[in-house]
Amino acid sequence: MANRVWVAFKADVKGFWRNKSNVFWTIAFPLLLILLFGAIFAGSGTVNVPIAVQDQSNSIASHAFLDALNQTHSVSLTFIDRNANIDQYIHDNSPSVVLIIPDNFTSAFVPGAPNGTATLQIRSDPTVQSSGIALGLLNGIAQQFNLQIAQGGNIIVLTHTDIVQKHFKFIDFFLPGVIALTSMTTTIFWMVSVMTRFRTNGIFKKLMTTPITRYEWLASQILWQLVVVFISVGVIVLVGVAAFGMTIVFSPIAIVTIVLSSALFSSMGMIIARFIRDEETASSAANAITFPMMFLSGIFFELSSMPDWLQGIAHVLPLTYVGDALRDSMVYGNDAAALGNMAVVAVLAVIFFVAGVLVSKWKTE
Amino acid sequence: MAETVITVSGLTKRYGSLTAVDAISFEVYAGEVFSLLGPNGAGKTTTVEILECLRPKTAGDVRVLGMDIDKQVRDIKKRIGVLPQDFNAFDLLTVKENIDYFGDMFDKRLPADDLIKAMDLEEKRNEWFKNLSGGLKQRTGVAIAMVNDPDIVFLDEPSTGLDPRARRDVWEVIRNLKQKGKTVILTTHYMEEAETLSDRLGIIDHGKFIAFGTPREIVDKYGTGARVIVSNCDNVCCDTLKEQWPQGEYKGKDAVIRLENKNALSEIVYTLDRSGGNYEQIQVTRPTLEDVFLNLTGRKIAEEAAANGK
Numbered sequence: 001m002a003n004r005v006w007v008a009f010k011a012d013v014k015g016f017w018r019n020k021s022n023v024f025w026t027i028a029f030p031l032l033l034i035l036l037f038g039a040i041f042a043g044s045g046t047v048n049v050p051i052a053v054q055d056q057s058n059s060i061a062s063h064a065f066l067d068a069l070n071q072t073h074s075v076s077l078t079f080i081d082r083n084a085n086i087d088q089y090i091h092d093n094s095p096s097v098v099l100i101i102p103d104n105f106t107s108a109f110v111p112g113a114p115n116g117t118a119t120l121q122i123r124s125d126p127t128v129q130s131s132g133i134a135l136g137l138l139n140g141i142a143q144q145f146n147l148q149i150a151q152g153g154n155i156i157v158l159t160h161t162d163i164v165q166k167h168f169k170f171i172d173f174f175l176p177g178v179i180a181l182t183s184m185t186t187t188i189f190w191m192v193s194v195m196t197r198f199r200t201n202g203i204f205k206k207l208m209t210t211p212i213t214r215y216e217w218l219a220s221q222i223l224w225q226l227v228v229v230f231i232s233v234g235v236i237v238l239v240g241v242a243a244f245g246m247t248i249v250f251s252p253i254a255i256v257t258i259v260l261s262s263a264l265f266s267s268m269g270m271i272i273a274r275f276i277r278d279e280e281t282a283s284s285a286a287n288a289i290t291f292p293m294m295f296l297s298g299i300f301f302e303l304s305s306m307p308d309w310l311q312g313i314a315h316v317l318p319l320t321y322v323g324d325a326l327r328d329s330m331v332y333g334n335d336a337a338a339l340g341n342m343a344v345v346a347v348l349a350v351i352f353f354v355a356g357v358l359v360s361k362w363k364t365e
Numbered sequence: 366m367a368e369t370v371i372t373v374s375g376l377t378k379r380y381g382s383l384t385a386v387d388a389i390s391f392e393v394y395a396g397e398v399f400s401l402l403g404p405n406g407a408g409k410t411t412t413v414e415i416l417e418c419l420r421p422k423t424a425g426d427v428r429v430l431g432m433d434i435d436k437q438v439r440d441i442k443k444r445i446g447v448l449p450q451d452f453n454a455f456d457l458l459t460v461k462e463n464i465d466y467f468g469d470m471f472d473k474r475l476p477a478d479d480l481i482k483a484m485d486l487e488e489k490r491n492e493w494f495k496n497l498s499g500g501l502k503q504r505t506g507v508a509i510a511m512v513n514d515p516d517i518v519f520l521d522e523p524s525t526g527l528d529p530r531a532r533r534d535v536w537e538v539i540r541n542l543k544q545k546g547k548t549v550i551l552t553t554h555y556m557e558e559a560e561t562l563s564d565r566l567g568i569i570d571h572g573k574f575i576a577f578g579t580p581r582e583i584v585d586k587y588g589t590g591a592r593v594i595v596s597n598c599d600n601v602c603c604d605t606l607k608e609q610w611p612q613g614e615y616k617g618k619d620a621v622i623r624l625e626n627k628n629a630l631s632e633i634v635y636t637l638d639r640s641g642g643n644y645e646q647i648q649v650t651r652p653t654l655e656d657v658f659l660n661l662t663g664r665k666i667a668e669e670a671a672a673n674g675k
Contacts, residue, residue, distance in 0.1 A: 007469040015457040018493070201453040206509075208419055209447040210470035211439060 004212045008220035016228075030182050030232040031239060037174045038244040049134040052095040054080040057105035057118075065101065068141045075137065090123065097134040098123040133173060136327070140334035172247050175240060176254075176326030177299035182232045183261040184293065184319055187225045189286045191269025194221065195360065196282040199273075204362040215357055222266045222353075229262045253329040253338045257345055261322040264349035268318070270356035299323035318348045367394040370517055370548050371416065376425035378411050378572075385411045387572035388425065393550060395516075398543050400551040402559040402654065403569035404664070409552040410450050412569070413519050416550070417447050430516060443471065446515035450522050450552075452506040456495035460486055460505050463494055468512040480508040484538060500531025507538050517548045524558060536562060556654040568658060575661050580654065588652030589660055593633055595620045601642030609636055624649075 016022050051069070055062050069075055080089055080098075090098060100121035107118070122138055198204045207217065240246035272289055276282050294300075296310060297319035314320045325341035328334045371393035378386040386408045393399045401409040414420045416429055418438045427434045429441050454463040461477045468474040481490050484504045489497060497505065503523055510518055520539065524532040532555075539562055542549050553559050559566050560580045568576040568583065576583045595606065596619050606613060606620050610633075613622035624630055630649065637644060659665055 004470055007466060011455060011458060011462070011466050014462065015455060018457040202449055202451050203453055203455070205419060205449045206447070206452065206454070206467070207470075209417060209442060209445075209449070210467055210513075211442055211472075212470045 004216045005220045005223065008212065008217055009223050012220070012224040013227075016224075026186070026228055026231055027235050029185070030178070030236045033178050033181065034175075034236045034239050035243070037178060038240065049075045049097060049137070050078065050095065051075050051097045051099055051134055052078045052080055052089070052093070054082065054084065054086060054089075054098070054100045056082055056103045057101045058082065059106040061106045062101045065105075065141065065145065068144070069137065072137055072141075075134065086123075096124060099138065136332045136334075139337065140328070140332035143334050143336045146336075173327070173331055174300060175236070175246060175248065176330050177323050178236055179233055179258065180261065180299045180319060180323040180326055181294055182236065183229045183258055183322065184265045185286075185290050186229050186232055187262050187265040188269040188272065188290055189283065190225055190228070191221060191266050192273045192276060192282045192286045193279065195270060195273035196276045196279050199362075200278060208362045214360060214362060218266075218270060218353075218357055218360070222263050225266045226259060226262045229258060233258060249330050249333070251329045251335070251338075253335060253342055254326055257322060257325040257329065257338070257342045260342065260345045260349045264318055264322070264345060264352050267349065267352035267356035270360045271352065274359045274361070293317050293319045297323060318345065318352075321345050321348070367396055369393070370395050370430055371550070372426075372428045373412075373416070374426045376412065376415065376427055377423045378408070378415060378420070379423045385572055386415070389567075389569070389572070389574055390425075391567055391574070391577070393517075393548060395548050396543070396546055397564040398539065398549040398551060398562050400553060400559040400563040400566035401569050402553055402556065402563075402566050404554055407569045408572040409554075409569055410521055411572075413521055413550060413552055414449075417445065417519055418442065419447075419449075443473075443513060444516050446510035446513060446518045448503070448506045448510045448518070448520045448523055450525075452503065454494045454502070454505060454509065457493055459491045459493055460497070460508075461490050463505060464508055464512055467509045471513040473514070474512050475514050477508075477512075480511055483511070483541070484508040498531065499527050500534055503527065503531070503535055504538060507535075507542075511542075515547070517550065518542055519550045521552050522554070523551070524553070524555065532558070556658070560654050568654070568661070570658075570662055576657060583654065583657055584652055587657040587660055589623055589656055590652065591624045592650050592652070593622045593624060593630060594648040594650060595622070595633070595637065595644050595646075596648070597645035599643045601640050602637055602644045603642075605636060605640040605642065606633070 016026075053066060055066065066077065070077065078095070080086070086098065086100065089095075098121075100123075102118055102121070105118040105120075120138070120142060122135065124132075124135060198207075237246075237248055241248060268289070269286070272285055273282070276285050296313050297317040298314050299319060299322075321341045321344040325338050325345060328338035328341060369392050373392070374390040375388045376386055376390070377384065377388050389408075389412065391399075401412060403409050411420065415422045416427060416434065418434050418441055422434070430444055432441050434441065455466065458466060461481060464477040464480055468477060478490075481487055484507060486501065486504055486508065489501055489505075494502065494505065507518075507520070507523070510520070523539070524535045527535065536558065539549060539551065551559070551562060563580060565579050566577075566583070567574045576587050578586070595602065598606070598618050598620060603615065603618070603620065606622070607615060610620075610622045613620050615621075622629075622633060634647065637647075655665065
């Protein structure tokens with residue numbers, strides 16, 4: 001079995017290098033994307049999100065939290081008087097993000113405390129682009145705190161945690177989106193076109209006369225698409241770093257997410273291919289699926305700035321979870337949230353693969 | 366009698382209300398070339414694709430090499446070789462790489478170079494598949510069909526779309542397969558191909574056999590007797606012939622007259638001599654499978670094939 005997967009995989013590699021336009025687009029498409037985003041956002045300089053903070057707790061714990069926030073070098077904090085009326089303040093100052101640390105913040109960190117939760121209140125203006133970034137940062141730090149507490153660490157340790165300690169440029173926030181997009185378009189377009197071609201030119205029929213199974217062949221295609229996606233990601237990273245001085249952190253979670261995403265969208269391609277009759281329709285169908293997903297899944301725009309109904313759509317689109325997992329892991333350093341999103345991607349990948357194998361038919365009636 | 370390698374009884378394939386294959390039965394013996402001959406849409410490809418385990422049957426019993434086509438698919442695939450209709454391999458792989466690709470799918474296979482030699486493809490060994498001519502593509506297809514050293518080779522319309530020379534090359538390949546002791550199942554809508562290559566054949570139309578046997582048996586049974594072709598007649602000759610044999614076919618300066626009995630030929634020659642007219646030659650032809658088909662169905666197989674764009 002492994003042998004047949006390998007044979008089919010090798011044929012893809014050979015065919016790929018012999019088709020020069022294939023090679024060109026595999027490299028040119030991500031290159032275009034990153035250059036485009038780089039050109040648009042590189043000028044934005046470093047991110048600096050203003051956050052107004054009302055520290056009602058004014059404790060060691062709350063100071064530690066704010067320190068961690070400051071460590072990101074991506075925020076500038078303004079402090080509001082403990083007793084000020086927040087609504088009045090918002091009315092008077094129109095801040096884009098307000099963080100309220102409650103009175104009982106410390107008690108949440110006392111082991112065995114009766115009321116072991118502290119609710120951080122965040123108010124943000126969804127129309128301001130940077131507020132989404134603030135939300136991401138705050139969320140990341142909060143998750144990190146929770147993790148530390150759950151593991152029985154003490155508060156002092158918290159001040160030392162490096163969560164997001166780099167200077168982020170605006171473009172850095174787009175990099176995970178570009179990678180997510182590439183992993184989707186590359187695989188969907190490949191699977192739809194190769195499956196439609198092989199069905200119409202009779203290669204599937206010929207394959208059916210040999211012992212290779214659909215599972216084996218599909219596995220070889222997913223394996224091959226992984227390689228192509230990583231070539232594209234490599235191009236993106238190289239250009240991003242060389243041309244725009246991007247900050248790129250690859251955690252194992254990000255790598256695994258890219259792998260799962262490639263499998264997920266390859267499988268989605270198989271399902272789409274099932275409903276395509278000829279090669280001409282193949283690419284329009286792939287476009288019809290990938291284009292809306294690109295804009296609706298929040299890989300380039302913060303979901304929180306979208307209307308509710310659009311957010312609803314975004315939450316059922318697989319690409320949303322790929323983008324979130326990558327951004328959580330690569331930008332916010334929020335491994336807990338990244339793992340959660342990655343798990344969603346993994347489950348979807350399995351579901352789509354099984355569905356893809358079940359619906360894709362070689363046999364003619 | 367040779368061993369029976371394929372047994373088909375009451376094979377039926379229906380698509381909704383359309384019956385593509387209508388309860389046909391036949392046997393194929395080891396080492397023979399067996400052909401299914403008929404116009405497009407007659408049910409040839411449907412029949413062989415069921416035997417190749419590529420399509421499910423609706424009803425009937427089919428055994429290939431003694432095995433059940435529904436239950437022993439994997440075992441059957443190891444022992445048959447298939448050149449599908451409108452065969453294609455990977456465009457950007459060479460002849461050798463394509464043979465290896467399909468060969469490596471099997472646990473036991475023949476070396477690519479042996480097959481390349483057998484199919485006379487040495488010069489094209491490292492040529493990309495997409496750059497080959499139609500005939501060479503088909504030969505590569507046959508090489509691939511042979512890669513698992515099968516007992517039975519299915520060739521579905523192997524010469525369709527080829528020029529006459531390439532077609533003859535394919536015929537040579539098929540004769541070689543037979544010489545190697547392979548059983549060959551051929552589908553074709555070319556009468557000449559079926560006639561020259563087959564040991565036995567079935568003429569199929571609307572999913573049913575309308576004639577079955579060796580080419581000779583079929584022609585003798587359903588043919589219309591020999592015909593005389595008198596070519597390049599002058600007016601005198603033509604008029605005389607038309608008068609005496611009004612049922613003949615007259616096209617321009619040529620006359621075709623069916624021989625009703627043994628004396629007819631000498632009568633024609635005698636009549637021509639006596640008429641004092643001139644003609645170029647007299648030719649006697651045996652009826653062909655084409656005549657059989659025309660005789661049985663009132664249609665011409667080749668015209669139908671042409672009408673279907675083949």
